[in-house]
Amino acid sequence: MKKRLVLFIPLVLFLVMGVFLYKGLFLNPQNLDSALEGKPIPAFQLERLEDRGDLITNESLKGHVSLLNVWATWCPSCKYEHPYLMRLARQNILPIYGINYRDERAMAIRELNRQGDPYTANIFDHDGRLGLDLGVYGAPESYLVDHNGIIRYRYAGPIDQRVWNETLFPMIEELQAAAKLDGAS
Amino acid sequence: MNKLIFKFVGMILLSMTLISSAFATPVDTYEFKSVENQKRALELAHSLRCPQCQNQNLIDSNSPVAQDLRLEVYEMVDAGKDDEEVIEFMTSRYGEFVLYKPRMEAKTYVLWLGPVALLLFGLLIGFFFIRKQRISEVDEQELSAEEQKELDKLLKRDDK
Numbered sequence: 199m200k201k202r203l204v205l206f207i208p209l210v211l212f213l214v215m216g217v218f219l220y221k222g223l224f225l226n227p228q229n230l231d232s233a234l235e236g237k238p239i240p241a242f243q244l245e246r247l248e249d250r251g252d253l254i255t256n257e258s259l260k261g262h263v264s265l266l267n268v269w270a271t272w273c274p275s276c277k278y279e280h281p282y283l284m285r286l287a288r289q290n291i292l293p294i295y296g297i298n299y300r301d302e303r304a305m306a307i308r309e310l311n312r313q314g315d316p317y318t319a320n321i322f323d324h325d326g327r328l329g330l331d332l333g334v335y336g337a338p339e340s341y342l343v344d345h346n347g348i349i350r351y352r353y354a355g356p357i358d359q360r361v362w363n364e365t366l367f368p369m370i371e372e373l374q375a376a377a378k379l380d381g382a383s
Numbered sequence: 384m385n386k387l388i389f390k391f392v393g394m395i396l397l398s399m400t401l402i403s404s405a406f407a408t409p410v411d412t413y414e415f416k417s418v419e420n421q422k423r424a425l426e427l428a429h430s431l432r433c434p435q436c437q438n439q440n441l442i443d444s445n446s447p448v449a450q451d452l453r454l455e456v457y458e459m460v461d462a463g464k465d466d467e468e469v470i471e472f473m474t475s476r477y478g479e480f481v482l483y484k485p486r487m488e489a490k491t492y493v494l495w496l497g498p499v500a501l502l503l504f505g506l507l508i509g510f511f512f513i514r515k516q517r518i519s520e521v522d523e524q525e526l527s528a529e530e531q532k533e534l535d536k537l538l539k540r541d542d543k
Contacts (some may be wrong), residue, residue, distance in 0.1 A: 231480075232478070234475075326451060330451055
């Protein structure tokens, strides 16, 4: 009887591998873990999109939970995402910082004037250096940053109601509660 | 006749160069300090995956991200950084994913050792079956000597 069971080992192995590989078919290859989760925002010092004289640094982002949103005028998915960001901005849940990524300043400003500006401030990352340090590989991408300036989550792709409800908002509530405990605003 | 062949060959060569230039990978005008640096930088860039296009390495891809990363690799090599430092720079931003050849660590053991384990398992099964077969062959041979005579006797007795 035992010998008979041994004969089933290849079948079992085949099934295990089959299940494993079948599951792999439905993984989204764009859903990569960010290497920066749990690490501080990379150090940077960049001009504000609207004001050359005003410098924003990684220190400016400390003290509150914030959302960093990488966007550009050349990116169609960012246009798709834009109305939802406007809605979020009106709800005043947390500051949304824009990283204007590899874009033309005049074009970006014009776009915001026309479509509305959901951003607390826009960081002008013309040569994409901050994007490179953040591990950005396309736009839009959004980073959830806690009050200590640590990146907690990266979401690649346009934010919509579902992503917000299921993933981002619960995490934001948690981070904001932790920030309150620490005595930050 | 000969002229015609020459023309024909010439046309093929011309179309081949046109086709190959159309499919050429992006060439950067980066000037390396030395030929060794260039060789090492190109090898490194070949072994790193473009995070955006995913199925291309940094050299083959012409996405803006790949171009930036490629130049970054070139500059780091020219600045005297060793391979480990360049790989660290890439993985600290884009994760282990950018390595075409994953590092040997706890979560990649299945990847590295899985095929070896399967091969060993297969060999073991093969060995097991062959040995079993041999033993049964030997069993048959052993029967042929005195036992066969006895068996024949018994069989004859049964006939009667």
